[in-house]
Amino acid sequence: MNNSKNEQKRNIYPFGNKNHTLNTDAFQIDCQEFSSRNALENAIKQQWNEKGLIVLSNTGMQHLSELQKWAEIIFSDFTTYEGGSAPRSKWSDKVFGIDDTPSHIDMCYHNEACYLPSFPRCFVIGSLVCPAEDGNTLVSDNVATTDAILDTPLGKALKAKGIRYIRNMTDKYTDNAVVYKHWQDTFYTDSRYEAEQYIKSQNWDYEWLPNGTLRTSYCVDAFEFHEQLGKNMYFAGLVSHAAFFDQWHPFNTITDEERPFTMTLGDGSAFSDDDIKQLYAAYNQASFPIVWQQADVAIVDNLRWSHARPAFNLKEGEQRVMGVTMGMMKDRVGSNF
Ligand SMILES: [Fe+2]
Known part of the structure; x- marks a missing residue:
């Protein structure tokens, strides 16, 4: 049965022309380059303060429950996913699966839990098994997005x-x-x-x-x-x-x-x-893809950065196994315009 004639689509692609303007290298930390755990943790904390985003490679992660120990460098109050709109499976009592949305759906840019009365300032996301090419996460500088949106009549209406x-x-x-x-x-x-x-x-x-x-x-x-x-x-x-x-x-x-x-x-x-086009464009102007390698971990300031996951295809035998843990909980205070 062909239902396509009943389908209502906007046909607006959320991710523009994919020419990303930010350089991935500026956010990466290679764990193997540090002689001690202490030095690595200091580098992570410093980058958290300066950029609000760290992409760690060569973490040696064997199980997604280990995301907790990476998160604990930044925060110690972990959230459960109560009130979220999607069902979540768990890797531990603090680490959730993120495979609840079908892979053919574009998940456009958002801030986690933006619709709830409290939200995690920080989330930590990790890749245990990843496809060779597809399945990236996109991140977008929310300072640039906000400035662009506020420049428009839509931004003023949102305000x-x-x-x-x-x-x-x-x-x-x-x-x-x-x-x-x-x-x-x-x-x-x-x-x-x-x-x-x-x-x-x-x-x-x-x-x-x-x-x-x-x-x-x-x-x-x-x-x-x-x-x-x-x-x-x-x-x-x-x-x-x-x-x-x-x-x-x-x-x-x-x-x-x-x-x-x-x-x-x-x-x-x-x-x-x-x-919708204006909002997508605001996100796409200052973004880059996190191209996952096995055991990569990203630490993200959920207010300073937006994230997205374009639709992806797995080739035969490929898997995308990822987890997320969230915390540094904040009650919404709204804006002070
Ligand atoms: Fe998300």
């Missing part, structure tokens, strides 16, 4: 209105053609009352649709103040927009409004195709 994050959760006991996550599985209850109690405690808006779907939404600041840089940073990502599903059947057969999640400006007005 004034914030972003509204919307989720549609289907009813487990209704025969739905397209299912991502049921509200019963989100809130671990079959009781509408209990789900509503949680929603009200979070100050979210909500409505029950005639087919039993629960739609929640809430508005957050599109920017977040970075203490060390003394600067308001764009803190969002179109990965939370319905466009995320454009390549993903059957979600691309339903409207933006019906998709499992989407985002609008705070007043409910939709992002136009031109807005």
